[in-house]
Amino acid sequence: xxxxxxxxxxxxxxxxxxxxxxxxxxxxxxxxxxxxxxxxxxxxxxxxxxxxxxxxxxxxxxxxxxxxxxxxxxxxxxxxxxxx
Numbered sequence: 045x046x047x048x049x050x051x052x053x054x055x056x057x058x059x060x061x062x063x064x065x066x067x068x069x070x071x072x073x074x075x076x077x078x079x080x081x082x083x084x085x086x087x088x089x090x091x092x093x094x095x096x097x098x099x100x101x102x103x104x105x106x107x108x109x110x111x112x113x114x115x116x117x118x119x120x121x122x123x124x125x126x127x128x
Contacts, residue, residue: 052081056110102126
C-alpha cells in the first residue's frame with residue numbers, strides 16, 4: 045500500500061451484539077469502482093474485534109464505517125456514527 049492511500053472502507057450502519065461479540069452489517073450500496081474497493085454485498089455481517097471498536101468519538105457523516113486492510117481480510121477500525 046502506498047503512503048497516503050485511504051484504507052478500503054464500507055458503511056456498516058446496522059450494529060448488533062451476538063453472544064457477547066459485536067457485529068455490523070454492510071449497508072453501503074455505493075458503486076465500488078470509483079471508491080477503488082472490492083465489492084462486499086449489502087447485508088454481509090462482519091465481526092468487529094473488541095480492540096478495533098472506536099468509542100471515544102463518532103463519525104460525523106451519519107454513517108458507521110468499517111475500515112479494512114488492503115486485502116479486506118482484516119478489520120482495521122470501526123467508527124460509529126455520531127448521530128449528527
